[in-house]
Amino acid sequence: MAAMPELPEVEVTRRSFADAIEGATVLQARLGKPLRWPLGLDCASLVGGRVGAVTRRGKYLWLPISGAPAQAGDGSADGSASSAGLLMHLGMSGSLAFTAQAGPPGTHDHFDLLTDRGLLRLTDPRRFGAVVWSPSQQTGPAAKLLAGLGLEPFDPRFNGLHLHAGLSGRRVAVKLALLAGDIVVGAGNIYACEALFLAGIDPRLAAAKLSRPRAERLAQAVRSVLAQALEAGGTTLRDFKDAHGVAGSFQMQARVYGREGQPCLICAHPIKRITQGQRSTFFCSQCQKK
């Protein structure tokens, strides 16, 4: 079962278990095969900890865990932002399930957090995902990983002006600049392609060459594509499911992604596929201009 964790999928996952797990007590933790980075803590040290409010930053989830007896120097016991916790990333193939009853771990289940309210389980075949212990979001490994992330797409400060400023002085193609995530987070390969199509912008256009008005349109398109996907339950192309195993509603139809050779929905010109930064870009050469 493939997950497709771009921002909407991560947010849908978060919403699907955040309320249920908040306030739970950790009974046990287990690691499977190594993920992208080491946990940085003994699983046993998590036992007795209390899970706080799960938040998201970009495609990362933050699970505050406070008050575990074995955690030295953990001053906070209320699950607040300054609490210690786990920074999680789903990589390219990760998914989280939170269930009351779960069987023994399967081949691709590489992290379990058993609580008195249920089991949070990370399944990740490719193991590009990560679960990393950090003394807080603002310090330690979490701070390092979250540093340099751009604005959240739904942050009111993310607008055409911000995008235009971020793109200025960059020679890279506008699509790669979007993907880099240091201007705005959350647009992965699919949604970057889709947003550029919506905005009528050629993905190969040098970032700095995008005019202010077109940057405005692109910012709007990024928000709109991500909002649509979010509303649809995070569904994009395949079989994404949230932490209860609920599938998305399949409303977010890709207009260009994965449609090489098929007619553009606007002008019927065949959709093109090119490679940018070792990744596929889909676009309509007729509707998307430089």
Next chain:
DNA sequence: CTGGGCTCCTGTCAGC
């Protein structure tokens, strides 16, 4: 500082 390319690992699918 920017930009380009590589890398981690496994599953799936198309083609022969």
Next chain:
DNA sequence: TGCTGACAGGAGCCCA
């Protein structure tokens, strides 16, 4: 049916 190669939604890191 079996093998092989291409490709996959992320993103940190290293080097020019």
